[in-house]
Amino acid sequence: MAKRVEAANVTAYYGGFKAIENINLTVEPKTVTALIGPSGCGKSTFLRSINRMHEVLPGARVEGNLTIDGQDIYDRDVDVTAVRRMIGMVFQRPNPFPTMSIFENVVAGLRLNGVRRKSILEESAEKALRSANLWDEVKDRLGKPGAGLSGGQQQRLCIARTIAVEPQVVLMDEPCSALDPISTLAIEDLMFQLKDKFTIIIVTHNMQQAARVSDRTAFFSIEKTGDPGRLIEYDNTQKIFSNPAQKKTEDYITGRFG
Numbered sequence: 001m002a003k004r005v006e007a008a009n010v011t012a013y014y015g016g017f018k019a020i021e022n023i024n025l026t027v028e029p030k031t032v033t034a035l036i037g038p039s040g041c042g043k044s045t046f047l048r049s050i051n052r053m054h055e056v057l058p059g060a061r062v063e064g065n066l067t068i069d070g071q072d073i074y075d076r077d078v079d080v081t082a083v084r085r086m087i088g089m090v091f092q093r094p095n096p097f098p099t100m101s102i103f104e105n106v107v108a109g110l111r112l113n114g115v116r117r118k119s120i121l122e123e124s125a126e127k128a129l130r131s132a133n134l135w136d137e138v139k140d141r142l143g144k145p146g147a148g149l150s151g152g153q154q155q156r157l158c159i160a161r162t163i164a165v166e167p168q169v170v171l172m173d174e175p176c177s178a179l180d181p182i183s184t185l186a187i188e189d190l191m192f193q194l195k196d197k198f199t200i201i202i203v204t205h206n207m208q209q210a211a212r213v214s215d216r217t218a219f220f221s222i223e224k225t226g227d228p229g230r231l232i233e234y235d236n237t238q239k240i241f242s243n244p245a246q247k248k249t250e251d252y253i254t255g256r257f258g
Helices: 043-050 080-086 102-112 118-131 151-164 181-194 207-213 237-242 247-253
Strands: 005-014 017-027 032-036 060-068 087-090 169-173 199-203 216-221 230-236
Touching: 005 043, 017 043, 017 216, 017 230, 032 043, 032 207, 043 060, 043 169, 043 199, 080 087, 087 151, 102 118, 102 151, 118 151, 151 169, 151 181, 181 199, 181 207, 207 237, 216 237, 216 247, 230 237, 230 247, 237 247
Parallel strands: 032 199, 032 216, 087 169, 169 199
Antiparallel strands: 005 017, 005 060, 216 230
8 A cells, every 4th residue: 555755854964974954745645756956966865765775875874754654764663674675666777686587586575575375476476567567578488587678678677576565655766767768658657557556756857757757846956065955845746847936946947057
């Protein structure tokens, strides 16, 4: 079931460097939210804070509150593995496991979670591949290496792998930046379909993509190099792109800076 994500005064550090400061926003279930802004403004840092991948780096830490349906994921008693199981991640470049078949790529997370029954794995793989709009293209070669697919197919395979474990939230960090225009449109179409089941948060540098796929848009920026990223404006996507409240937002989306 899709979950609500709430950030309250979220600040993230890399050692002594403050990457983002006092981020406050709420992401509603079954929506697509786009994070936009210039390079280095903390979009990906915030995204990785949501599934606690930020803290994997030595010296990295997060302050403030990040909750998933009211549960503070940074509470000391929280199982970090369970958090990451609940919040899936799709990365910038397609990263199928190179030595695994298409089938084994999709069910890798299920196996890690202890699923062993062949019938369940097969049913889950088909369901995930259908949801990722990839089933018809690969159903006759599930035993072939996932790395043998095209770039766009590999990214859809990674999405299938992510949703096979049925997370409540799916994070996408520039999922189309390494893809051609046709593959990009396929991923965008997929986002529309997946938001019926998942809460989706995407980082993108593509303004047109943010305008096309998202329900709400968050604009991050920095004052100058070395300053922490801050949330400048967060609103319905149509309003952000047609009538932003902040001049800095307007300057960015119209290409005056960034």
